[in-house]
Amino acid sequence: xxxxxxxxxxxxxxxxxxxxxxxxxxxxxxxxxxxxxxxxxxxxxxxxxxxxxxxxxxxxxxxxxxxxxxxxxxxxxxxxxxxxxxxxxxxxxxxxxxxxxxxxxxxxxxxxxxxxxxxxxxxxxxxxxxxxxxxxxxxxxxxxxxxxxxxxxxxxxxxxxxxxxxxx
Amino acid sequence: xxxxxxxxxxxxxxxxxxxxxxxxxxxxxxxxxxxxxxxxxxxxxxxxxxxxxxxxxxxxxxxxxxxxxxxxxxxxxxxxxxxxxxxxxxxxxxxxxxxxxxxxxxxxxxxxxxxxxxxxxxxxxxxxxxxxxxxxxxxxxxxxxxxxxxxxxxxxxxxxxxxxxxxxxxxxxxxxxxxxxxxxxxxxxxxxxxxxxxxxxxxxxxxxxxxxxxxxxxxxxxxxxxxxxxxxxxxxxxxxxxxxxxxxxxxxxxxxxxxxxxxxxxxxxxxxxxxxxxxxxxxxxxxxxxxxxxxxxxxxxxxxxxxxxxxxxxxxxxxxxxxxxxxxxxxxxxxxxxxxxxxxxxxxxxxxxxxxxxxxxxxxxxxxxxxxxxxxxxxxxxxxxxxxxxxxxxxxxxxxxxxxxxxxxxxxxxxxxxxxxxxxxxxxx
Numbered sequence: 001x002x003x004x005x006x007x008x009x010x011x012x013x014x015x016x017x018x019x020x021x022x023x024x025x026x027x028x029x030x031x032x033x034x035x036x037x038x039x040x041x042x043x044x045x046x047x048x049x050x051x052x053x054x055x056x057x058x059x060x061x062x063x064x065x066x067x068x069x070x071x072x073x074x075x076x077x078x079x080x081x082x083x084x085x086x087x088x089x090x091x092x093x094x095x096x097x098x099x100x101x102x103x104x105x106x107x108x109x110x111x112x113x114x115x116x117x118x119x120x121x122x123x124x125x126x127x128x129x130x131x132x133x134x135x136x137x138x139x140x141x142x143x144x145x146x147x148x149x150x151x152x153x154x155x156x157x158x159x160x161x162x163x164x165x166x167x168x
Numbered sequence: 169x170x171x172x173x174x175x176x177x178x179x180x181x182x183x184x185x186x187x188x189x190x191x192x193x194x195x196x197x198x199x200x201x202x203x204x205x206x207x208x209x210x211x212x213x214x215x216x217x218x219x220x221x222x223x224x225x226x227x228x229x230x231x232x233x234x235x236x237x238x239x240x241x242x243x244x245x246x247x248x249x250x251x252x253x254x255x256x257x258x259x260x261x262x263x264x265x266x267x268x269x270x271x272x273x274x275x276x277x278x279x280x281x282x283x284x285x286x287x288x289x290x291x292x293x294x295x296x297x298x299x300x301x302x303x304x305x306x307x308x309x310x311x312x313x314x315x316x317x318x319x320x321x322x323x324x325x326x327x328x329x330x331x332x333x334x335x336x337x338x339x340x341x342x343x344x345x346x347x348x349x350x351x352x353x354x355x356x357x358x359x360x361x362x363x364x365x366x367x368x369x370x371x372x373x374x375x376x377x378x379x380x381x382x383x384x385x386x387x388x389x390x391x392x393x394x395x396x397x398x399x400x401x402x403x404x405x406x407x408x409x410x411x412x413x414x415x416x417x418x419x420x421x422x423x424x425x426x427x428x429x430x431x432x433x434x435x436x437x438x439x440x441x442x443x444x445x446x447x448x449x450x451x452x453x454x455x456x457x458x459x460x461x462x463x464x465x466x467x468x469x470x471x472x473x474x475x476x477x478x479x480x481x482x483x484x485x486x487x488x489x490x491x492x493x494x495x496x497x498x499x500x501x502x503x504x505x506x507x508x509x510x511x512x513x514x515x516x517x518x519x520x521x522x523x524x525x526x527x528x529x530x531x532x533x534x535x536x537x538x539x540x541x542x543x544x545x546x547x548x549x550x551x552x553x554x555x556x557x558x559x560x561x562x563x564x565x566x567x568x569x570x571x572x573x574x575x576x577x578x579x580x581x582x583x584x585x586x587x588x589x590x591x592x593x594x595x596x597x
Contacts (some may be wrong), residue, residue, distance in 0.1 A: 042382040042442030049444040101511055122445065123520030129443075130504045130521065133379040134245050142248040145311050 026077060026155050027144035029162065033069045034136045040065055041132075045125055052118050059113065063106050064167070070099045072162040077147060080158055084150050091143050098135045102128060180240050182509045184258040186576060188237025189502055191266065192494075193569035195229020198273075200562035208551035214478055215353070221273045226486065228269050228291070231365060234494040236261065236298055238501060239319070246375060247316045249305040257301055264294030276340060284341035288334050295330040299323055314391035318371015321395050325363030325402075332356040355406050362423055363402050365490045367395055370430055377434070380500070381450070383441040390433065398426050417471050424464040431460035431489075448530040452496025455538065459488020483544045495537065498572060499530055506575040514587030524575040533571060536564035 040062045048055040078092040105128050112121035151158060199222050203211070210216040214223075240258050243249040251257060268290030275283030306320050332352050339349045374391055377383045405419030435457040438450065463484030470477040503521035510518050543557025 038379075038382050039442065046442070046444050097512070104516060119522070120520070123522035126445070126447075126522045127504070127507055127520040129380060130500065131508065134508075136379070137245050137375070138248070141246065141311060141313070 024156050024159060025148055026151060026158060027140070027148040029159050030069075030073070030077070030144055031140050033072065034140065037062070037065055037069060037132075041125075041129065045122075048118070048121055048125070052113055052116055052121055055121075056110075056113050059109050063109070066102065066106065068165070068167050070103070071167055072165055074099065075168075076161045076165060077151070077158055080151055080154065081147050091138075091146075095135070095139065095143065098131070102131060102135070105131065180244065180254045180258065182505050182579065184255055185237040185241040186502065186505060187258070187262055188233040188240075189498055189572055190569075190576060191262075192230050192233040192237075192498075193565045193572065195225050195233065195269065196565035196568070197562055199225035199229065200558050200565055202273075203558040203561065204555060206554075208547060208554045211554075212479055212548070214357075214482070215350070217276050217279075219479070221276050223482070223486075224269065225273060226491070227360065228265065228272075231486075231490055231494055232265070232295075234498060235365070235368065236265075238497060239302060240298075241501065241505070242372070243302060243305060243319075246372075247306060247309050247313075247319065249302070249309050249316075251298075251301045251305045254301075257297060261294045261298040264290045264297075268292075268294055272337065275337075279340070279343075281341040281343075284337055288337035288341065291337075292330060292334045296327070299326050299330065303327070313375070314386075314395070315371045315375040318367055318374065318395050321399055322364050322366075322368035322371060325359050325367065329356050329360045329364055332359075351410060354409060358405065359402060361485055361490070362398065362427065366427060367398060369490070369493050370394065370398075373430075373434065377437050377441075381438065381441040381445075382443050383437040386433070386437075394426055394430070398423060401426070417468070420468060420471065424468050428461055428464040431457045431464070447499075447527070448534050449496040449499050451534055452492045452499075455534075456489045456492040456496070459484045459492065459541075463489060477548075480545060480548050483541065487541050487544065492537075495533075495568065498568075499525065502572055503575045506579045510579060510582050513583070515582055515585075516588040518582060519578065524578055525571050526574075529567060529571055533564055533567040536560050536567060540564055 040058070044055060044058040044062045047058050074096060078095070082088050082092055105124055108124050109121065112118075112124060148155065202218065202222050202225065206218045206222070210218045211222070213219060236258075240251070240254055243251060268287050271283045271290060272287035274280065275287050303320065303323050306316060306323070309316055312320075333356060336349065336353055336356060339345045374386050378385045401419055401422040405416055405423060408416040408419050434453060438453060438457075463481055466477055466484060467481045470481055500521075503524040506524065507518060507521050540557050540561035540563075543553050543560055547554040547557055
């Protein structure tokens, strides 16, 4: 079970390295994270479509990947941005609130799998998908660009920290 | 620094877009009733009063209301563009457009110049207030993506077609319908369909298809060039249709080719999408692709038959393409807005967006709509089926209204209860 999960994460990380994106730009780095989560999401749904019972691993992988992305933001780049701009209750706080909404929703995936309730699973998936995408649009369209602008000098260092982050 | 787009507190309140969405099907119903009592022969002429009234109930009442509602919601999210005082502005435009459109319909049917004058004033002010504010908000956007370019261009077209519309209404109000009137009417209609609605849909598709269906992204060529190529085609077509009508066909071919290519691309992107879902919104996108393809070809074919088929082109492109996209979008956006606003207020135990609208009723609405569309196309040859098609269309609009109202009712009902969780800790105010 865990090996499968490790394989998936490994696969994606290798893919990023192979795709030749030498990412030293915060905006690109985090946007890549979004695309990777989207792909995992689609895989999870495809699996759920054939068999919900077998979806648990992929769902765990997806939720873990999302969590890692959230923490990269909440524990690394958001505090840096807040310290630099002095904006404590601004956009980053709104993004944290949406992260909380998504975390809550993702937990319900496991209830649906437990109950073997496909309708519930896809209902959550659809809701999460739209919530996630409009969240991503806000971040990619505005927040990441601002971050790159304000944190460009420290970008490499910040990306290094996000890369080595251990998920709590 | 302006962070407003990122806050739900300052994002448009749910009432701003939803008011437009809930009203749109009512205009569809009125248009259907009018079709029921119209003579099919008069409808076959695009310049007959009945045809103009039905067309505008659908284009302004249905498309216009849904598009404006969606834009008030999407600009802050998709473009981080904040329209100042959006709540009041949206209400103002809603009221003026609502009464403007009713005055227009009544004024044309009764040839009452007072009603027509007030229609031209109300529609003009209502549209321009919102369009100009949106253009102003978009102008300030720093990161101009392909989608935002599409929206911006389409709003410029919207601005111009509204000015033309005001002029056309003046013609009817003063009974001053000249040769120029028909030239302007022709440009008004083609720019409205391909310039405003067409480019808006293309622009939004660049973003929506890859994001919501995890479909492959559009090629850089599409994103960077297609909008400008279509815009150029529309300007060249306008000049040719005024000064050298015999060559206008070439510009039409140019425009139709890109829209046909877009229709094909959408179809292929949906084939390659990674999400396995196939709900009514996907069906609507499919229907839009097919209709746009047929409509584009027929638009060219029509050129060789003294424009006999132009009404059918309108049915394919207006009904089959534009309306399909609008309706498909409503099925996603309304339940999402309800869920999102309730969840942000701290209500956790609410239905997911799939559970808000009964899937069977959404499918039934789709089937009725397709049946009406096919009926309208064939009533071109068999006038006797116009009545049944109109009935089917009315039924599809009534069901649409019901499907849109259900989530809104859930919102109202839930808000009367106490939230599961106090979100005030997250509030930035």
